Amino acid sequence: MSLKKKLGAGVATAVLGLGLIGGGVFAYFSDSEVSNNTFAAGTLDLALNPTEIINVDNIKPGDTMLRPFTLSNNGTLDIKTVDLSTGYTVNDVGSNNSEDFGKHIRVNFLANADKLTTPIWSTTLADLQNASPELVHEKFWLVFWEERGLAPNTSDTFYVQFEFVDNGEDQNEFQGDSLNLEWTFNAKQGEGQAK
Structure with a gap:
């Protein structure tokens, strides 16, 4: 190896050594903080009591059947609306x-026991x-709750009357028939809020 190359390697080694030594000599202040954050979703938990609102047999035209039911909010969020959907099958x-x-x-x-003679x-x-x-929402929800909704850990009791309408005509075709009714109550949250 030539002297020129030896001198160049020596100078490079010296510069590298000084750089490492110099880098360890500089000091500065520092500080750090850790942010631990949580996003926990609330719950909508609508409960119906009783789950079987009506179970009756041997009805005839003109019969009425009054039944109460309670909707409860067992969740942690306000229930803004409850939609009602109806389905039934007839056993002819x-x-x-x-x-x-x-x-x-x-x-x-x-609405309640005090208004039995005037259905809403x-x-x-x-x-x-x-x-x-939309019609069911307008008639069912807005009339019963008036946009109030159900707050967590609250409940409302409602009364419904079923009536086998006596139309004054021959209704013999319904003798022995049965109808299976399914009501589905769908709870919905309100609008999001700044928190």
Whole structure:
């Protein structure tokens, strides 16, 4: 190796050594903080009591059946609205029905026991099943709760009256028939908020 190359390697080694020594000599202040954050979602938990609102047999035209039910908010978030959807099936004994049995069962939605003679909303099961969600929301939710909703750990009790309407005509085709009603209550949250 030539002297020139040896001198160049020595100078490079010296510069590297000084750089390492110099880097260890500089000192500065520092500080740090750690942020631990949590996002916990709330819950919507609508409860219905009783889950079977009505179970009755041997009804005849003109009979009325009053039943209470309670909707409770067992969650941690406000329930802003509850939508009601209706479905039913008819068991036609003898397969002789010319009409839908649901057209002869009227539902009278009653606010409370003190207002039993004045239903807030009356409709047949057939009309209720075929009603638009907007109409049901307007009649069912807005009338019962008036945009108040259900706060966590609260409940509201409602009264509903079912009536086998006596239309003054021959209704023999419904003898022995049964109707299975399914009501689905769908709870929805309100608008998001700044927190």
